[in-house]
Amino acid sequence: MKNRTRIIAILVLVFAVGLLGWLFFAGAGSSGGNQVVSEEIPSVVVLDFYDPWVSALKDPDTDPYQKGLAEAPILSEELRAKLAAAQERPEGEPDPVLCQTGVPGGISARPIFEDDESAQVLVMATRQELPGQAVVTLTKLNNGWYIDDIECSSGETAPEREFSFEREGYLLKDVPAPLDPQYWHIVFEQNNQQGHTAPLFFGAESMCEDESGVESVCNPDQFTEASKVMVKGEMSETGVEVKRLELIE
Numbered sequence: 001m002k003n004r005t006r007i008i009a010i011l012v013l014v015f016a017v018g019l020l021g022w023l024f025f026a027g028a029g030s031s032g033g034n035q036v037v038s039e040e041i042p043s044v045v046v047l048d049f050y051d052p053w054v055s056a057l058k059d060p061d062t063d064p065y066q067k068g069l070a071e072a073p074i075l076s077e078e079l080r081a082k083l084a085a086a087q088e089r090p091e092g093e094p095d096p097v098l099c100q101t102g103v104p105g106g107i108s109a110r111p112i113f114e115d116d117e118s119a120q121v122l123v124m125a126t127r128q129e130l131p132g133q134a135v136v137t138l139t140k141l142n143n144g145w146y147i148d149d150i151e152c153s154s155g156e157t158a159p160e161r162e163f164s165f166e167r168e169g170y171l172l173k174d175v176p177a178p179l180d181p182q183y184w185h186i187v188f189e190q191n192n193q194q195g196h197t198a199p200l201f202f203g204a205e206s207m208c209e210d211e212s213g214v215e216s217v218c219n220p221d222q223f224t225e226a227s228k229v230m231v232k233g234e235m236s237e238t239g240v241e242v243k244r245l246e247l248i249e
Contacts, residue, residue: 036073037144042119043109045145046136049074050097050107050123057095057103064097076139076148099132099152100125109136113164115235116140117196118148163243165198165235171227172197183239184220186231199239200231206242211249218245 038045049072056064064070070083086096094101104125112120117140124133132152139148169188175181175197183199200220208218230246 035076035141035146037141037146038074039144042114042138042145043111043121045074045138045147046109046121046123047107049147050109053097054103054107057098074146076146079147079149082149094132094152096152097134097150098123099134099150101132115164116198119145163232163234165240166230166232167198168228168230168248171223171229172225173223174225184223186229186240198235200233200245201239201241203241206233207244209244209246211247218242 038048040048049069052067053064053069056062056067056069065087070087071080075083083096089096092101098104098107106126107123108126110122110124112122112135114120119138119140121136121138122133123136135151135153136147137149137151138145167186167188169186171184172187173181173184175185179185179197180199183201185197185199188196188198202218202220204217206218207215209215228248230248231240231242232244232246233240233242235241
């Protein structure tokens with residue numbers, strides 16, 4: 001009971017802070033304060049940044065830094081600083097955006113995953129004529145996306161991610177407005193912020209594992225409020241299609 005009360009209190013506080021934040025930032029537009037975002041899909045956001053970068057690398061009279069692309073407002077402040085530090089990298093080191101030592105003839109962007117808060121896109125040479133690829137992380141802000149980080153990978157395949165949603169949290173059905181109490185929800189922490197929620201949808205293929213490790217098809221009628229769980233499934237616009245739910249002691 002105490003655990004459930006604490007979780008509900010966190011949710012109420014989060015909703016209240018969120019409302020105040022919306023009122024404070026209303027009229028700020030899609031820029032989210034100083035951070036510019038794009039309402040295009042993540043792969044388009046990535047290519048809109050990458051295509052000019054590649055063009056500048058191919059131009060013998062300039063480079064991405066001279067054209068100011070490393071300071072593009074669609075990038076997070078941390079990423080802009082990261083790219084600035086990489087400008088003076090030793091000769092022969094991979095480009096910090098393309099993650100390649102040469103300039104490819106063309107690039108492609110392949111989605112890795114996307115949920116309500118973040119997304120990742122894999123960028124590689126279209127003909128794989130050069131080794132190396134970039135894993136680009138985007139973050140959602142004010143209904144738009146910005147590029148939060150770029151990490152280099154030497155593999156030829158996208159990082160494995162079995163589920164688009166995989167979170168540890170607490171089950172709650174008796175939820176405060178504006179959440180819908182006809183569905184069970186998971187309350188979880190993300191980016192060091194408590195109070196994130198997602199409604200859970202169960203089907204014939206949703207498997208549940210109890211504390212002793214026994215598996216069976218999920219029966220939400222047997223769930224207990226504020227139980228600690230690990231939820232794995234596919235995130236959609238309406239919630240999580242649960243593939244697996246594990247009860248944690």
